[in-house]
Amino acid sequence: MSETLLSLQSISASMAGREILKSVSMEVRLGEFFSLLGPSGCGKTTLLRIIAGFLQPNQGKLLWCGSDATHLPPQRRDLNLVFQNYALFPHLNVFENVAFGLRMQKLPEDLVVSRVAEALSLVRMNQHARRRVTELSGGQQQRVALARAVAPRPKLVLLDEPLGALDLQLRKEMQWELKTLQRQLGMTFLYVTHDQEEAFAMSDRIAILNAGRLEQVASPEELYSRPASRFVAQFIGTANFIPAEKTSLDHARCLNSNHHFLLHETNAEVLPENYPINGDILVRPEQIILKKKQTEELKSLSGVIQMRQFLGATVRYHVELQGNHKRTLTIDQSSAGHEPIATGEHVSMLIINPSSSFFSESRLT
Amino acid sequence: MKWWGLPAKIWMSCFILLPFLWLVLLSLQPTAASTSITTFDLHQFSRALTPPYSNIIIDSVAMSFLAALTVLAIAVPVTWSISRMPSKKKNLWLALFTIPLGLNFVVRIYAWFVLFRPEGIFSRALRGFGLDFAFVSSQFGVFVGLIYGYLPIMFLPLYSVFEKMERSQLEAAQDLGASTLQRWWHIIIPETRSGLFASFLFVFVPMLGEYLIPRMIGGGLVATLGTQIEGQFLGSGRPNWPFGAALSICLLVAAAAVLSSSFILLSRQKSEKSARWSIAHLD
Amino acid sequence: MVNRTSRLKKIGILVWSILLLFILYCPVLFLVVFGFNASSYALRWEGFSLRWYEKTLENPEMLSALFNSIMVATVSTCFAVVIGFLYALWSHRQQNKKIAAAGDSLMSLPLFMPEIVIAIGLLVVVSQIFRPAASNIGIPLDSMGSIILGHTTLALGYAALVLRNRFKCYDLQQELAAIDLGATPRQVFFRVMLPQLVPGFAAASCLSFAVSLDDFYVSYFLSTGGSSLQTLPIYIWSLQGRRAMTPEINVVSSLLLFIAAFFFAAGLLLSRIDATGKQSGKDHL
Numbered sequence: 001m002s003e004t005l006l007s008l009q010s011i012s013a014s015m016a017g018r019e020i021l022k023s024v025s026m027e028v029r030l031g032e033f034f035s036l037l038g039p040s041g042c043g044k045t046t047l048l049r050i051i052a053g054f055l056q057p058n059q060g061k062l063l064w065c066g067s068d069a070t071h072l073p074p075q076r077r078d079l080n081l082v083f084q085n086y087a088l089f090p091h092l093n094v095f096e097n098v099a100f101g102l103r104m105q106k107l108p109e110d111l112v113v114s115r116v117a118e119a120l121s122l123v124r125m126n127q128h129a130r131r132r133v134t135e136l137s138g139g140q141q142q143r144v145a146l147a148r149a150v151a152p153r154p155k156l157v158l159l160d161e162p163l164g165a166l167d168l169q170l171r172k173e174m175q176w177e178l179k180t181l182q183r184q185l186g187m188t189f190l191y192v193t194h195d196q197e198e199a200f201a202m203s204d205r206i207a208i209l210n211a212g213r214l215e216q217v218a219s220p221e222e223l224y225s226r227p228a229s230r231f232v233a234q235f236i237g238t239a240n241f242i243p244a245e246k247t248s249l250d251h252a253r254c255l256n257s258n259h260h261f262l263l264h265e266t267n268a269e270v271l272p273e274n275y276p277i278n279g280d281i282l283v284r285p286e287q288i289i290l291k292k293k294q295t296e297e298l299k300s301l302s303g304v305i306q307m308r309q310f311l312g313a314t315v316r317y318h319v320e321l322q323g324n325h326k327r328t329l330t331i332d333q334s335s336a337g338h339e340p341i342a343t344g345e346h347v348s349m350l351i352i353n354p355s356s357s358f359f360s361e362s363r364l365t
Numbered sequence: 366m367k368w369w370g371l372p373a374k375i376w377m378s379c380f381i382l383l384p385f386l387w388l389v390l391l392s393l394q395p396t397a398a399s400t401s402i403t404t405f406d407l408h409q410f411s412r413a414l415t416p417p418y419s420n421i422i423i424d425s426v427a428m429s430f431l432a433a434l435t436v437l438a439i440a441v442p443v444t445w446s447i448s449r450m451p452s453k454k455k456n457l458w459l460a461l462f463t464i465p466l467g468l469n470f471v472v473r474i475y476a477w478f479v480l481f482r483p484e485g486i487f488s489r490a491l492r493g494f495g496l497d498f499a500f501v502s503s504q505f506g507v508f509v510g511l512i513y514g515y516l517p518i519m520f521l522p523l524y525s526v527f528e529k530m531e532r533s534q535l536e537a538a539q540d541l542g543a544s545t546l547q548r549w550w551h552i553i554i555p556e557t558r559s560g561l562f563a564s565f566l567f568v569f570v571p572m573l574g575e576y577l578i579p580r581m582i583g584g585g586l587v588a589t590l591g592t593q594i595e596g597q598f599l600g601s602g603r604p605n606w607p608f609g610a611a612l613s614i615c616l617l618v619a620a621a622a623v624l625s626s627s628f629i630l631l632s633r634q635k636s637e638k639s640a641r642w643s644i645a646h647l648d
Numbered sequence: 649m650v651n652r653t654s655r656l657k658k659i660g661i662l663v664w665s666i667l668l669l670f671i672l673y674c675p676v677l678f679l680v681v682f683g684f685n686a687s688s689y690a691l692r693w694e695g696f697s698l699r700w701y702e703k704t705l706e707n708p709e710m711l712s713a714l715f716n717s718i719m720v721a722t723v724s725t726c727f728a729v730v731i732g733f734l735y736a737l738w739s740h741r742q743q744n745k746k747i748a749a750a751g752d753s754l755m756s757l758p759l760f761m762p763e764i765v766i767a768i769g770l771l772v773v774v775s776q777i778f779r780p781a782a783s784n785i786g787i788p789l790d791s792m793g794s795i796i797l798g799h800t801t802l803a804l805g806y807a808a809l810v811l812r813n814r815f816k817c818y819d820l821q822q823e824l825a826a827i828d829l830g831a832t833p834r835q836v837f838f839r840v841m842l843p844q845l846v847p848g849f850a851a852a853s854c855l856s857f858a859v860s861l862d863d864f865y866v867s868y869f870l871s872t873g874g875s876s877l878q879t880l881p882i883y884i885w886s887l888q889g890r891r892a893m894t895p896e897i898n899v900v901s902s903l904l905l906f907i908a909a910f911f912f913a914a915g916l917l918l919s920r921i922d923a924t925g926k927q928s929g930k931d932h933l
Contacts, residue, residue, distance in 0.1 A: 367738075371738075373751075376800070377754050377758075380800075381766065381801060384769025384772060384773045385765075387772050387776070388765075388769050439668065443664060471884050472881075472884060472904055472905050473676060475888055476676050476901070479679065573762060574765060577865075591764055595764075610768075617761075617762075617765060
């Protein structure tokens with residue numbers, strides 16, 4: 001395991017009597033691309049401001065390389081921010097914007113020049129050094145803001161939804177660039193976003209924040225396959241919940257069929273050991289194979305096709321589950337060699353994942 | 366940080382709010398000699414609201430109202446067409462109409478007076494055409510002078526109102542077959558109504574208290590609210606500050622009355638419109 | 649058919665505009681031209697001469713009026729811009745929008761009140777409250793002082809408005825960015841905020857100066873209390889009241905015209921310049 005750069009210890013914050021962060025604890029490791037992901041209003045911006053030093057937490061501690069930095073003023077923290085609206089200085093040109101942090105450190109002029117040139121070439125803006133920042137396009141302003149933040153070579157770069165104002169195409173390009181840049185510099189990036197795809201595309205690890213509470217910190221793969229809660233399961237990708245009962249510590253059984261599941265040992269939910277427990281099994285859309293129903297097969301789940309959407313690489317079906325627990329499932333079939341199934345047809349469903357996550361009924365959202 | 370706003374607020378309180386309050390108190394003093402605040406009665410107001418002063422107030426309000434309306438009517442076509450120009454041309458024309466605002470008011474009125482005196486070049490020229498108007502020392506002259514004096518003030522506020530009007534709306538109306546007149550009546554005027562009122566008031570209120578124009582162009586023969594107020598404070602006769610204060614309160618009340626009646630008119634029109642709309646869509 | 653009516657409309661508007669411009673500019677142009685008159689009468693043209701310019705520029709009465717005007721305008725501009733700047737700082741950072749809006753409307757009162765009411769209000773409080781109070785503590789509040797108070801009040805309305813609008817384009821996030829990059833509060837003030845507000849300062853100063861030079865009412869009402877003091881507009885007013893008008897009045901008017909119009913135009917132009925020093929289409933007035 002690599003070294004811990006930043007460690008939050010039960011950080012709580014409230015504003016105007018409203019609790020915004022509820023005892024958040026997590027660690028950011030040196031050199032990783034870490035994302036803070038959550039719906040708007042979940043408290044991620046507040047957390048970012050606490051890390052940057054613009055806000056003080058009501059409770060908890062912030063450790064920086066192992067030492068307490070909770071009350072360190074922003075200008076003395078070895079981290080720089082990329083603001084959502086860039087917050088470039090309109091009266092300074094590109095060069096002077098990037099040089100600002102270096103000048104604050106009172107570096108000699110030749111060093112300033114070489115560092116700015118280096119930062120600008122990293123973001124491919126060196127030919128625009130003398131331009132006014134107000135004349136730049138959104139993407140270019142974004143790059144300048146990035147160069148300004150990395151030029152003083154901080155240990156950590158905080159990025160507050162920096163791609164929010166760009167259009168889709170540009171956003172995709174910038175995601176690649178950011179990731180490449182972070183690899184090149186070997187700096188730690190802490191990226192705040194509400195866009196799950198964006199976080200997945202770039203991050204080594206992601207922290208999911210919901211209503212001020214930290215739900216899970218894990219790699220994208222783990223978040224997708226082993227979500228710690230119903231919220232995470234639904235927030236990351238599309239989730240189907242199929243009624244099931246848990247029969248032992250690591251086994252569950254589907255209620256409408258004889259599917260059996262091996263449960264992840266990492267499943268965070270602590271349940272009373274009083275089996276069977278009613279609840280749901282998480283099944284992702286691509287983990288089900290649809291077949292036209294020929295004969296009465298007792299063993300498998302059955303349903304009726306309600307809608308079909310052709311999405312290119314996949315065909316998406318909305319299927320109404322038959323049996324005691326009616327609900328609509330979303331199922332993706334690879335479009336390669338797929339024979340379309342018409343709306344209204346009865347189908348049988350084969351679940352192909354060997355292990356899954358179980359969520360008890362008590363936490364039904 | 367918190368106290369930064371204080372100097373400005375204290376300044377305005379001392380030199381705008383306090384004077385206003387003091388004028389109100391002063392206007393409630395019974396005799397001309399009273400320089401300190403002692404008793405309260407409405408003697409000054411009852412004097413202000415009976416002839417000849419009541420007539421002067423009514424005349425002033427009527428003249429300012431008509432003059433401000435005329436200024437609006439003169440400025441609207443020009444400002445509208447400027448607001449529809451391509452941006453380079455627009456700046457030039459706007460500058461041409463804005464510069465007179467920066468020319469000193471006293472100088473402009475004096476210049477006007479000089480040309481329109483009976484022996485002035487303009488009045489002589491006009492007399493040559495058989496147009497013999499009394500541009501000086503007459504009510505009419507003061508009226509024309511007010512229009513000339515306050516015309517430059519109208520352009521900027523009107524322009525900012527018209528500039529916000531979107532081209533697409535008018536094109537949509539034109540596309541649906543509305544003529545120029547219909548477009549003005551059904552779209553431009555209703556859309557810019559409150560802005561037009563604001564511009565009107567911007568000219569009307571200072572006109573109401575105008576002293577310089579009636580004094581210079583009117584030659585001391587035309588009595589307006591402004592000249593009466595001045596006379597009570599600095600006049601050659603015996604000064605009567607309480608009465609002057611009462612007259613200026615009357616001025617403010619008249620301005621406020623026009624302001625609030627325009628508000629009522631605006632909101633009633635709006636509610637009438639929405640009422641008509643809801644009746645039309647009842648079934 | 650449609651083309652012809654729209655062209656007619658265009659020509660009509662053009663004729664109307666030119667007529668208006670003629671009426672607006674013509675009297676003033678006449679006045680300026682007649683300042684170069686050789687005659688001893690204000691308005692009888694007897695050939696070009698700089699005689700009256702020479703005479704006017706040596707006239708002590710006119711020189712003292714010019715001095716008074718510039719003195720009053722300079723001092724009240726300084727007051728108005730400093731107080732207005734502090735106000736704009738406060739109002740921009742005020743979290744409660746209602747309190748900020750209330751402050752803004754208080755500051756814009758001088759723009760909407762009839763000038764004559766402001767002037768007599770000041771006359772009344774200066775002579776009945778402030779002058780006795782000042783002399784009690786040993787400071788004589790003369791005409792110059794009270795006119796400066798009045799002009800500052802008028803100019804403050806404009807200065808606060810211009811600076812306030814200028815602040816609206818100033819993003820407070822920039823300050824966080826600067827602090828984050830290691831700037832001290834002093835550096836934030838001098839390297840981030842102040843450079844962006846320089847055009848706004850210049851615009852507010854020019855407009856305040858022009859407002860003060862232009863004012864007639866406040867000077868007129870306050871100059872008679874205490875020792876008599878003439879500013880340029882008052883001097884022109886007094887010349888106009890005299891029996892024999894020499895071209896001197898035209899010369900003084902021209903001088904005032906040029907000085908005041910210069911500051912007014914500069915103020916307007918500066919208020920259209922954005923923080924980067926570029927012309928923006930938007931008016932910050």
